[in-house]
Amino acid sequence: MKKSPLPLQNLGAKDKRRKCGREALVKLLRWNFGHPDFRGNQLEAIEAILSGRDCFCLMPTGGGKSMCYQIPALAKTGIVLVISPLIGGLMALKEKGIAAEFLSSTQTSQLRNKIHEDLDRGQPSICLLYVTPELIATSGFMSKLKKIHGRGLLNLIAVDEAHCISSWGHDFRPSYRKLSSLRNQLQDVPILALTATAVPKVQKDVIDSLNLQNPLVLKSSFNRPNIYYEVRYKDLMDDAYADLCDVLKSAGDVCAIVYCLERTTCDDLSTHLSKNGISCAAYHAGLNNKLRSSVLDDWICSKIQVVVATGIDRKDVRIVCHFNIPKSMEAFYQESGRAGRDQLPSRSLLYYGVDDRKRMEFILSIAESKKLQSSDSEHGLSKKSTSDFNLMVEYCEGFGCRRKKILESFGEEVSASLCKKSCDACKHPSLVAKYLEELTTAIAVRQRNGFSKILSSSTDAFENENFSEFWNRNDEASGSEEDISDSEDGFEVAKGISRSKFSKKTGINEKIELLQRAEENYYRNKAHDKQANRPDKNAISGALRESSKQRLLDALKHAHQRLGDLKVDFEASSTILENECFKKYGKSGKSFYYSQVASKVRWLSTTSSAAEITNQIGTGIKSPLENITRKEEPSPQTVSTILHDERKNEVNKVIGEQHCGDIESKTSVKASTPQMQTKLPAIPSFSQFVNSRKSKEMQQPKASEEKEHHHSPNKHTKKRMRLQ
């Protein structure tokens, strides 16, 4: 529906600096966009701009940044210039009767002339002019701008996606660098810098590069409460493709984007999904223009449900899947943020795989070395490096709230309660903890098998620049990037996250039985192996120790990033921590060792005190796990660590009460000596633990028999100790 402009639009002709009151601005918002009121910092930004002040505005994706320049364009006679790599939303504006146009050097001369004619008129009808950063750099356009400014008609320069100006950002675009001259060329025109992704370093870079003068800096929280964050572990799945297929099918007929690292993965995945009845298409720069625009059209008019790998955008995207790990938290935030821009419940699902991680690390290391070789700073690659990628890895591999991790990576201090169980780690803590333990095992296996295949395929992809837009973001916006419908499809966030091949819906008793059987098998196999002189499969290899050391090293570095003041030698400290794990559990087999390493990593990722870490490493004796369980609330634990801890307690009790009389211990631990209090108690086998509990339960109703039991060793608990 076309609307006639409100009389307000003409108020500025004589009085350009006249203040538009809040009420008038709200009226404009309601009239033109149908929104009842301003959101977040919108009004503050608008008021600053209308008063002629520069403004730096940080808002999450979908936060409504566009409104900060669209309303000023409607509030004053004249033109608001919008510099953006995307022209999303232009059609929607036109449909609302707002005189917005896009000008680029790639348009037909006929179209360009029409726009120029309008701009030359005494009172142009255009109020919002979208241009690419390239156009700004052309002398012809700059002199046109100066003329418009000379006539007092240039009200504002809005630089959208302003982080693209910073080579510290994840999406650096050399063309944005040219915007640095704007301030000098058009001195008294207020500049508004808008971004959803700015770590403090990028923020400063944007403000400095655009030469903003005493800007009003507005920062909103990056939290996207309507997005449910989840990570699924490819290494624990039989078939990640099939899993993704199930997710998309069970979500119903909703709009989704799947990001992949390489174009071939996009094509394969798209073919696979299509074969499985999901309407879907690949969309990447490797396709010819005709195909690209037909895919885009089909997606826009909902003929297809899913696009794989794309930079295109719709407001009603319900699911964003990353089929490969993104290269940084910023990139992840930006892309996952394409879900739920209409504020309705949506979902971000990341498929994490060790192969993918290794591939990305390799790519980043090549990019890094290429960058070092090149003295040209405008190489198109950002200064993002492997250390930024580690944050992304921590998001996937670390314990604790995913939302908190995202927000903390942007320097926002938040409590985990903010999440309100809207990430898998908060909603299903023990299940996620279990996956992470299983993942540790899987990583060790992959480590043994080597990664040479992954690396060689990555080299090919890198050399052939075969990445999807997901990696290669230097493509300029094509005129086809349009925001579309505001359709308000209801969406129920898909339920049920248990899908690991390790997880079955078994009750606790069945689980206990399974564990007991597994343990029996373990000892049986161990005996056979010994007889046959075969190497112990449960032995802890040097490679495994190295990988554990690396995990601890990463965790220490992250703790340093998080806490700031960690005065320890990282290498030496990781060795101390790993040695501690090995000393305690080296003989007990892999699973105990893993679990101890995982506990330490968890402690490093959650502790809020750098001093605590320094002390621990300084003393080098105490177990962080002991610390956590004693001093703080326990963090989410896996079934096995819970059982493990319970088992330790139980053994303590058994040892204390029965003086070890009924346990045939092969350790040199003496329960009654004072030494026992400081040393970790010997750990019984799982069956031993379960049976000792069972026997206790049996004993309880028969108090009279209790004495007798103390003297007659229970046959169930008469098993060897695990520590040997």
Ligand SMILES: Nc1ncnc2c1ncn2[C@@H]1O[C@H](COP(=O)(O)OP(=O)(O)OP(=O)(O)O)[C@@H](O)[C@H]1O
């Ligand atoms: N005050 C408001 N009330 C309700 N909805 C709003 C308001 N302001 C903006 N919106 C809506 O929010 C959605 C996102 O707005 P917009 O595209 O401006 O976000 P953005 O911050 O630019 O996001 P991105 O970083 O993804 O570009 C749009 O559908 C827009 O109409």
Ligand SMILES: [Mg+2]
């Ligand atoms: Mg925007």
